[in-house]
Amino acid sequence: MEVCPWLRKVPKQNKYTCDIYYDRPDDCKYYPSTVDEMVRDECEMLEEKDRANPKQARRALDQLMQDSRTPFE
Numbered sequence: 222m223e224v225c226p227w228l229r230k231v232p233k234q235n236k237y238t239c240d241i242y243y244d245r246p247d248d249c250k251y252y253p254s255t256v257d258e259m260v261r262d263e264c265e266m267l268e269e270k271d272r273a274n275p276k277q278a279r280r281a282l283d284q285l286m287q288d289s290r291t292p293f294e
């Protein structure tokens with residue numbers, strides 16, 4: 222698996238950042254659009270509690286993505 226060259230690990234933390242976050246490609250801005258998509262892609266951000274409660278996971282995803290989604294959604 223290839224790792225994006227813009228992905229950067231935060232020193233001494235279990236976190237990652239994007240070096241080009243404000244200029245990232247549209248595919249990055251709009252991903253993930255659904256919890257099903259995260260399951261399909263085996264997204265590492267999906268936690269066990271999300272799988273156990275998909276409705277809550279969808280609400281949390283909607284809140285996280287509210288500034289990233291296009292207005293027609």
Ligand code: SF4
Nearest residue numbers: 225227228239245249
């Ligand atoms: S948001 Fe996109 S460009 Fe940024 S690190 Fe992730 S995959 Fe790479």
